[in-house]
Amino acid sequence: MNPALLEGLSMGLLLSALVGPVFFTLIQSSLSYGFRYAAVLALGILVSDSIYVVITFFGVKFLADATYFELVLGYVGGLILIGFGISSLLKKKVSRPNSGGLDFPQFKKRSAFFKGFSINGINPFVLLFWISIASIVQIKDTFGTAEVWYYYLGILGTVFSIDLLKAFIAKQLSHLVTPKMMGWLNKAVGLIMIGFGIRMLVFTYLQ
Incomplete structure (x- = not known):
């Protein structure tokens, strides 16, 4: 195997082992809406990462020196994460996860893509990583x-x-998850995302 590809695979495994807001959102989405929804969300994450790759590869020195860019991203990102968290906390009706075998409306696909793209894209730690x-x-x-x-x-x-x-693994376990458990999961994810958002705001303020 190509040494550069092997090194990239190992770095990808390291990044995948990190637990952040994207991880919890991915699991929650798979349980709530099925594997196909979560797959579209993962595609949004991939596109977001790819854009960061292009930006940082061609302008790493500029981005590293432009601290104001990181500050703006930190404040906006923190507020958006808190907004997602509050939305998850206020969600009232929670249904059992669908089978994932049927197609879902186009707006659902767009919302899944945007959710993955935005949650990953507004995280300054992702920017710092790239x-x-x-x-x-x-x-x-x-x-x-x-x-x-x-x-x-x-x-x-x-x-x-x-x-x-x-x-996929989360979806396979969905039959063990009751609507009540999913309601608690939504609240837990909401609190976690709010926590990440507050942490992001504090971290940005202290810089």
């Missing part, structure tokens, strides 16, 4: 154009595949 990855790539003298592609494809492919695996 800045660090771009920095690693820049200092690797042995990396040519092909190796850079292999490295990033290894990371993105691994993260996306494991996200799908998380959603």
